[in-house]
Amino acid sequence: MANLKALKGRIGSVKSTQKITKAMKMVAAAKLRRAQDAAEAGRPYAEQLAGVMSRLASGVTVGPESPRLLAGTGKDDVQLIVVATSERGLAGAFNSNIVRAAVRRARELQAQGKTLKFYLVGKKGRAVINRVFPGQTIHQVDQTHIKTVSFDDALEVARDIMQRFEAGEFDVAHLFYAKFQSALVQIPTEKQLIPVEVPAGHGTHTETSEDGKHTRTVSNDDHKGPVAAVEYEPDEATILEALLPRNIAVLLFRAFQENAASEQGSRMTAMDNATRNAGEMINKLTIQYNRSRQAAITTELIEIIAGAEAL
Amino acid sequence: MADMHFELVTPEKLVRSEDAFMVVVPGTEGDFSVLAGHAPLMSVVRDGEIAIYSSPTTVTSRIKVQGGFAEVNDKGLTILAEHVEEIR
Numbered sequence: 001m002a003n004l005k006a007l008k009g010r011i012g013s014v015k016s017t018q019k020i021t022k023a024m025k026m027v028a029a030a031k032l033r034r035a036q037d038a039a040e041a042g043r044p045y046a047e048q049l050a051g052v053m054s055r056l057a058s059g060v061t062v063g064p065e066s067p068r069l070l071a072g073t074g075k076d077d078v079q080l081i082v083v084a085t086s087e088r089g090l091a092g093a094f095n096s097n098i099v100r101a102a103v104r105r106a107r108e109l110q111a112q113g114k115t116l117k118f119y120l121v122g123k124k125g126r127a128v129i130n131r132v133f134p135g136q137t138i139h140q141v142d143q144t145h146i147k148t149v150s151f152d153d154a155l156e157v158a159r160d161i162m163q164r165f166e167a168g169e170f171d172v173a174h175l176f177y178a179k180f181q182s183a184l185v186q187i188p189t190e191k192q193l194i195p196v197e198v199p200a201g202h203g204t205h206t207e208t209s210e211d212g213k214h215t216r217t218v219s220n221d222d223h224k225g226p227v228a229a230v231e232y233e234p235d236e237a238t239i240l241e242a243l244l245p246r247n248i249a250v251l252l253f254r255a256f257q258e259n260a261a262s263e264q265g266s267r268m269t270a271m272d273n274a275t276r277n278a279g280e281m282i283n284k285l286t287i288q289y290n291r292s293r294q295a296a297i298t299t300e301l302i303e304i305i306a307g308a309e310a311l
Numbered sequence: 312m313a314d315m316h317f318e319l320v321t322p323e324k325l326v327r328s329e330d331a332f333m334v335v336v337p338g339t340e341g342d343f344s345v346l347a348g349h350a351p352l353m354s355v356v357r358d359g360e361i362a363i364y365s366s367p368t369t370v371t372s373r374i375k376v377q378g379g380f381a382e383v384n385d386k387g388l389t390i391l392a393e394h395v396e397e398i399r
Contacts, residue, residue, distance in 0.1 A: 041324040048320060048391055052353065052382055151322040151393065230384075233340050233354035242355045243380060246393070253322050 004296065007289045011282060018278035024090065025271035032183065032264035038148060039180070039257040046250055053196075053247055055230075056240050066237070069162070069244040072195035073171045078115045080138075080170035081106055082161065082193060083129060084177040084255055085122035086263040087144050092270030094178060094186060094263055095124040101188035102176040103132055117170055121157060121256075138169065149260060154253035161252075162245055165194055177255040178262035183269055186262035193251060196244055315347035316387030317363065319374065319395065326395050331371070333364040334388055336381050345381075345388045352383040356390065360398070373398045 057070075083102045085095045102125070106116055118129050121141040130137060139160070146153055161173060173193040178186040191197075232239060314330040335344040337359035345352075356379030365371045378393030 038323070042322050044318075044325045045320040045322045045391060048382075048389055052380070052391075056353070154322075155393070230351040230353055233338055233352065239353055239355055239380070246378065246380075249393075250322055 004289065004292055007285060007292065011285045011289060014278050014281050014285065018275055018282065021271045021274040021278060025268055025275060028264045028268040028271060032261060032268055034148070035257065035261040035264050036180075039254075039261055042254065042257060046254055049243070049247060049250055053240075053243060056236055056243070067241045067244055069165070069194060069248070070196050070240070073168070075171045076114065078117060078170040078172075079109050080117045080119055080161070080164075080173040080194075081109075082119045082121065082173060082175045083125045084175065084259050085120070085125035086259065087122050087124065088263075089124060090270065091263050091267040092273075094266035095122075096128075097186070097188045098176055098178050099125045099128045101190065103128070105174065105176075105190060106133065119161065119173075122259075138164070149253070149256040151249070151253050154256055155249045158245065158249035158252050161193065162248065170194075175251065175255055177259045178266075180258045180261040180265060183265040186266055189258075191251060191255065193248055196247055313347045315345065315349070317345075318387065318389045319361075319376075319392065320389070321392055321395055326374070326392075327363075331363045332366050335362040335364070336388075336390065337361065337376075338381070345383055349383050349388070351385070352381070354381045355379075356381050356392070361390065 081102055083098060085098055089095070106118075110116060116133060116136055118133060118137040119139050119141075120126055120129060120137055122143055123140070126137075126140060141157055141160075143149070143153065164170065165173070172195070175191045175193045177189055177191075179189040180186055314332055317327060317329055317331040317334050318325070319327040333344050333346045335342055336354070337357050338354045339357045340354075343352075343354070356376060358375075358377045358379075360373050360375050362370050363372050363374070375396040375398060376390065376392040376394070380391045382389045382391075
């Protein structure tokens, strides 16, 4: 039987651990709500932009003269992998899931003979990526000082990535993050950043007048009335060019928001499990403690009785 | 004349969703105002001020926008902006 004092000490230490995990769980729950609200608030913009993009892109044919962000460089030799992880650990398998998905894809690309470059956002992905693909990280973004990601933060990252694209550092960029589904489920997700993938239009087609001056977008599933021709100021191609960088920033921003929600959700679940495990452990240790205490008392009694009888 | 629906959204939140008589938007090719029944239009918005009118003579609010884009369709006017700042 373990000695009583040591057992008491262990129970105490597990109890204080449980207090910490419980507090972390509660904090994560509160932060999760805030992160979810933020993600919710950003939805109208993203939806509007996606709608506009698909309407615009359906009228513009991708050719060599279309913006490079949309058409790409025409090659896919150098692949940039943007991995968005969190700044803090203790969030269950959150970070390792994202990194694993990124590494798996990177291996696939490597097997195809592509050159890989990594762009890391958040510090939790650094250790693994730098070990598995040493010397291939071109930039690491530090977000430790950021409490809640703002659009400016995403914009900054987007500008940096686009600058590197313009400088010809890479041809294709992929983004890895965890999509938030619920506090229990977060799905590691891959999105193509550059060239921009334009969401498919919802059954619309564009009609162009004979002289090619006027275009209009006609919805196939909406025959309720005549659809007026849309005027473009300055013109479709210019608008598209102005919106493409914004679209990338919004993609990143959404990813960061999803990531923030996923991180808190994952941490909440992990800490809930930890709290429960600590509770179980305390129960086990308490039983053990009581048993050994009883055993000690019994032994003492036996000794006293035996001593009294001997007299 | 009936009011038209006006929405101003940023990536962080929905700033405005209301009915307005008229909205004056600083387009890249000159300011334009949108009233109910405006023809469908898509325009890049230059950094500047949008003015929201509740009647032909009263301006209810002026909002500074940065990095904007405006779309007019049969549902009304929608402005997407990266940054907004209300002017009191």
